[in-house]
Amino acid sequence: MTFPKNLFNSHSKEDGDFFLGITKILGFKPKTLSVYKKAFLHRSMNKKDANGNAMNYERLEFLGDSMLGTIISKHLYSEVPDGDEGYLTKMRSKIVSREHLNELGKDLGLINFVESRIPKSHFGQNIHGNVFEALVGAIYLDRGYKYCEKFIQHRVIGPYVDIEQLEGRVISYKSLVIEWCQKKKKSFDFDVYEDTGNDPLKHFAVKLSIGDSVVAKARATSKKKAEERAAKRAFFALQDKMEN
Amino acid sequence: MTFPKNLFNSHSKEDGDFFLGITKILGFKPKTLSVYKKAFLHRSMNKKDANGNAMNYERLEFLGDSMLGTIISKHLYSEVPDGDEGYLTKMRSKIVSREHLNELGKDLGLINFVESRIPKSHFGQNIHGNVFEALVGAIYLDRGYKYCEKFIQHRVIGPYVDIEQLEGRVISYKSLVIEWCQKKKKSFDFDVYEDTGNDPLKHFAVKLSIGDSVVAKARATSKKKAEERAAKRAFFALQDKMEN
Numbered sequence: 351m352t353f354p355k356n357l358f359n360s361h362s363k364e365d366g367d368f369f370l371g372i373t374k375i376l377g378f379k380p381k382t383l384s385v386y387k388k389a390f391l392h393r394s395m396n397k398k399d400a401n402g403n404a405m406n407y408e409r410l411e412f413l414g415d416s417m418l419g420t421i422i423s424k425h426l427y428s429e430v431p432d433g434d435e436g437y438l439t440k441m442r443s444k445i446v447s448r449e450h451l452n453e454l455g456k457d458l459g460l461i462n463f464v465e466s467r468i469p470k471s472h473f474g475q476n477i478h479g480n481v482f483e484a485l486v487g488a489i490y491l492d493r494g495y496k497y498c499e500k501f502i503q504h505r506v507i508g509p510y511v512d513i514e515q516l517e518g519r520v521i522s523y524k525s526l527v528i529e530w531c532q533k534k535k536k537s538f539d540f541d542v543y544e545d546t547g548n549d550p551l552k553h554f555a556v557k558l559s560i561g562d563s564v565v566a567k568a569r570a571t572s573k574k575k576a577e578e579r580a581a582k583r584a585f586f587a588l589q590d591k592m593e594n
Numbered sequence: 595m596t597f598p599k600n601l602f603n604s605h606s607k608e609d610g611d612f613f614l615g616i617t618k619i620l621g622f623k624p625k626t627l628s629v630y631k632k633a634f635l636h637r638s639m640n641k642k643d644a645n646g647n648a649m650n651y652e653r654l655e656f657l658g659d660s661m662l663g664t665i666i667s668k669h670l671y672s673e674v675p676d677g678d679e680g681y682l683t684k685m686r687s688k689i690v691s692r693e694h695l696n697e698l699g700k701d702l703g704l705i706n707f708v709e710s711r712i713p714k715s716h717f718g719q720n721i722h723g724n725v726f727e728a729l730v731g732a733i734y735l736d737r738g739y740k741y742c743e744k745f746i747q748h749r750v751i752g753p754y755v756d757i758e759q760l761e762g763r764v765i766s767y768k769s770l771v772i773e774w775c776q777k778k779k780k781s782f783d784f785d786v787y788e789d790t791g792n793d794p795l796k797h798f799a800v801k802l803s804i805g806d807s808v809v810a811k812a813r814a815t816s817k818k819k820a821e822e823r824a825a826k827r828a829f830f831a832l833q834d835k836m837e838n
Contacts, residue, residue, distance in 0.1 A: 427657050
């Protein structure tokens with residue numbers, strides 16, 4: 351009598367935890383979990399597939415890097431109709447900069463999923479961006495282009511890509527919000543507190559109140575970032591009012 | 595009484611010719627013809643859209659370049675399971691090299707569609723590759739990722755991407771075919787003749803016969819290319835036989 355391969359493995363406690371964790375980050379359920387596992391497999395594990403080929407996240411990183419660039423290109427093409435080729439290229443490289451991707455990967459806590467023989471504390475900053483790219487590659491292989499586009503929209507473009515800010519036209523949403531409050535003679539309060547929870551990295555949360563109401567909340571790895579993020583959300587929520 | 599915009603324009607003789615010509619190259623019918631027209635609009639035409647933004651192929655070239663790279667990345671990822679990140683990157687840059695894209699654009703005769711105030715004879719070689727990339731961008735905007743992938747499969751990967759040849763492992767299919775014929779004591783004949791037809795560029799056709807049968811035909815812009823292409827087709831057709 352034979353059993354299907356991995357019948358038991360696929361229900362292990364470890365896989366279950368990985369499934370839940372990754373589903374939370376993706377915002378949808380993975381179909382083929384093994385593709386995502388590969389996205390977090392460091393070369394130090396020395397794993398090989400059935401054909402003897404090295405198995406680690408580096409090939410997925412190659413794929414994800416390319417996919418990410420394309421989806422950002424499409425976004426910029428649509429959002430900046432007056433930008434020429436040179437401008438679009440410059441903006442894209444700002445968005446997909448190593449620094450930016452490292453920040454993204456770190457905020458998502460991707461390093462918690464990494465399997466490695468090297469202690470995680472020994473990795474440089476680039477591990478965060480590298481596994482982020484590998485994750486994008488895995489999404490593409492598992493669910494195709496559309497899901498990949500949605501994930502990038504949701505995780506990169508929505509929270510991080512602000513063309514005005516990238517251009518340096520808006521330096522700080524916090525100062526915009528403060529200016530508006532002063533002009534309108536409204537009180538405001540950025541209530542910042544530590545909110546690390548189960549994260550391995552320290553996190554801060556902000557509640558931004560204008561007058562008596564909380565108008566935005568945000569959470570990030572530094573006080574400044576959390577304030578800026580909350581201010582940005584408030585800015586867009588209040589945009590109509592602020593223009594008057 | 596108002597008429598829908600472009601009701602008459604869209605049926606002009608000129609548009610009809612463009613539609614037929616472009617459909618032949620694409621292998622499917624375009625939905626929004628204007629996107630493809632933009633892919634062939636040189637900046638010297640100084641066209642602007644309704645919002646005053648410059649209209650030429652350069653922004654589409656930015657998009658198509660990115661899209662092409664991603665689709666080639668995916669192809670390499672699947673086809674070369676034992677290639678590491680560095681190898682995949684090197685192969686991709688060979689495939690999407692300026693020289694290669696210029697050859698592709700030239701073979702498709704894309705320059706015939708270019709609208710420019712500069713005489714076409716004044717353009718350098720890069721115009722061919724640039725409008726090829728712009729065309730890929732237009733396909734993506736008009737029909738989405740899947741069509742773009744199919745077009746690249748059909749027009750780039752199928753006829754041009756041979757990983758063994760890119761690696762230099764196979765120098766010439768012609769010599770492989772000749773070797774096999776000699777070993778098997780079979781006669782062979784590369785019958786080459788000019789076959790330019792309505793193309794603006796000189797073209798050559800080859801009929802490759804082994805023994806009494808024509809085993810492959812091909813057409814290209816040089817005798818050598820046409821022979822190599824026919825030999826490649828024969829090589830794959832005869833592969834089982836050749837291995838014995």
